[in-house]
Amino acid sequence: MAKQWTCVEAGCDATITAPDADAAIELAQAHIAEVHDSFELEDMIEAVLVDVTA
Amino acid sequence: MTSDVESKFHFSRALVEGEIYRKYEKAMRKHWTVEDLDFAQDALDWHRISPEQQKGLLGITIRFLAGEQAVTDELVPMLAAAHALRRFDWTMFLATFLVEEAKHAEFFMRWHEAVVGIVDPAEVAPHFLTRGKTIDPTGRFEVRDVMHEALPSYGRILHEAALGGTEREIERAFVQFSAAYNGFVEGVLTMPSYEIVIDTTTQWDAFPTLKQGFKLILADEGRHITFGTSACRLLIEKDPSYEEAVHEVFDAYRGNIVGLVEYQKAVPGLDVGKYQTMKVRHYRNRCREMGVKPDDTLIEQILDPSIDFVVGVEAG
Numbered sequence: 001m002a003k004q005w006t007c008v009e010a011g012c013d014a015t016i017t018a019p020d021a022d023a024a025i026e027l028a029q030a031h032i033a034e035v036h037d038s039f040e041l042e043d044m045i046e047a048v049l050v051d052v053t054a
Numbered sequence: 055m056t057s058d059v060e061s062k063f064h065f066s067r068a069l070v071e072g073e074i075y076r077k078y079e080k081a082m083r084k085h086w087t088v089e090d091l092d093f094a095q096d097a098l099d100w101h102r103i104s105p106e107q108q109k110g111l112l113g114i115t116i117r118f119l120a121g122e123q124a125v126t127d128e129l130v131p132m133l134a135a136a137h138a139l140r141r142f143d144w145t146m147f148l149a150t151f152l153v154e155e156a157k158h159a160e161f162f163m164r165w166h167e168a169v170v171g172i173v174d175p176a177e178v179a180p181h182f183l184t185r186g187k188t189i190d191p192t193g194r195f196e197v198r199d200v201m202h203e204a205l206p207s208y209g210r211i212l213h214e215a216a217l218g219g220t221e222r223e224i225e226r227a228f229v230q231f232s233a234a235y236n237g238f239v240e241g242v243l244t245m246p247s248y249e250i251v252i253d254t255t256t257q258w259d260a261f262p263t264l265k266q267g268f269k270l271i272l273a274d275e276g277r278h279i280t281f282g283t284s285a286c287r288l289l290i291e292k293d294p295s296y297e298e299a300v301h302e303v304f305d306a307y308r309g310n311i312v313g314l315v316e317y318q319k320a321v322p323g324l325d326v327g328k329y330q331t332m333k334v335r336h337y338r339n340r341c342r343e344m345g346v347k348p349d350d351t352l353i354e355q356i357l358d359p360s361i362d363f364v365v366g367v368e369a370g
Binding site: 007008009010036037038039041042043044046047048 | 077249252272273275276277279280283284328331332334335338339342343353357
């Protein structure tokens with residue numbers, strides 16, 4: 001089952017879909033760093049991942 | 055007789071496969087020690103920066119030194135509640151949580167000893183950024199002492215419930231305490247403070263071990279925060295009326311969260327707006343993790359540039 005993460009930074013609703021949790025965490029952390037000059041912890045990303053059909 | 059004997063054992067396949075037990079396993083795998091850190095470069099950097107920079111940085115680190123000691127001290131009610139609710143996986147995870155908070159306090163004690171040369175209360179206290187009562191000039195918000203008022207107060211309610219309350223009373227008090235401790239203090243209020251220190255050390259190209267320590271501590275905090283929010287979600291799924299307890303906590307301390315974190319103005323050159331926007335992200339995430347609806351008025355107020363009074367924050 002693929003994993004989806006949605007950014008909830010004010011004014012951003014970017015959605016990332018990845019084949020597994022590790023890949024989703026990596027992509028989400030890259031998004032937060034590049035777009036918002038910030039960081040997000042892996043446990044926090046993992047806690048809100050949603051199962052989606054690839 | 056069989057059930058009496060069975061009650062002596064807590065492990066089950068479901069427990070071991072559950073999300074809280076997996077957090078316990080991760081905490082054990084990710085263990086680090088303060089002894090392994092080398093403070094030599096930080097000590098050299100301390101003498102390289104200006105007195106103004108020293109004052110600004112110490113204002114932040116001293117508050118972390120106090121804050122980490124406070125959160126270590128305030129965790130016992132959660133352990134008592136986990137025991138009363140017969141949630142052995144929570145007790146196991148909380149054992150790692152407690153030792154990690156103690157370790158974070160140790161990190162700040164060792165950093166101040168090795169880098170600044172201060173340890174005893176009489177040595178560190180003069181550097182504590184004391185702020186008189188913050189007054190919102192518009193009179194709309196009251197700023198309260200979340201660390202020394204909310205946590206002990208909600209902790210006392212939880213401890214008393216754990217000792218003699220009904221299951222519902224313990225569960226509701228757990229949600230209230232966890233919303234304050236993991237959701238509000240650790241999960242929203244403190245997050246910009248960590249990032250401010252990391253941004254500052256990056257901007258100054260100094261204090262590599264302080265930065266390393268903050269990153270190690272943050273990884274631990276990510277588990278602590280999501281333990282609390284996961285536990286709240288499990289309890290709220292069981293009884294949706296507990297959601298009200300989360301909103302009551304955030305509403306009671308609304309002034310602390312809509313104001314600016316003191317450090318945002320203590321270190322020159324930082325982007326003040328970035329840390330307010332970040333608070334909204336963390337608030338929305340904590341709500342998402344707990345399965346509760348965010349309060350849109352709180353979000354609007356955090357982002358309102360006209361609300362710019364400064365709030366002293368003890369982080370932990």
